Amino acid sequence: MSGGEQPIERQSYTLEAVLEITGVERDTVLRYCEIGVLAIGPDEIDDADFTDESIRRLLLAEHLRCQHGLNLVGVRMIMELTAEVERLREELRFQLES
Template sequence: MKTLQVFEPGVQTVYTIEVAAQLAQVPRRLIVLYYKHGLLSPVTDPAGSGWYFDDEAIRTVRRIEYLRAKCGLNLAGVKLVIGLMDEVERLRAELRFHHRR
């Protein structure tokens, strides 16, 4: 008899903007700048409960920094590249789904 395994996601860790900046190794002001340019989203509403970020946001900041420092992109270029990378990943997931059918 097969048993059903239920997926239970782990507890999501969230970080204050200060801790997120330390983990991503960037100044706090860059996190604010990336938020203002629509490159980064906190997990909470900054106007309500303050700035809190998850692990995905830390990875995003590191990706932004790589594109800026190593590839020489400005913020508009970074936004375009990240959007394209996200679209490629979405399409890959869609292909995987259709191949499983």
């Protein structure tokens, strides 16, 4: 069957690039990895491929923490709820079309 080998294109960034783009400190990124805001193991951050989604999540987490005063648990909770809503929206859309 054709197409099985087609590679997916994904913009990826090194940790250094992410730190420069976001202005977030390495230790903060590490902390976000530890609490699960980023789906990257804390031991892997130096070699990890970060995506546009990682950058957006980092910026949003920092925004929640610095601008709205949320602690890390609150940040994680909001991020999880956001992801859940997104997943449910997708499922609802799928069901509505059937």
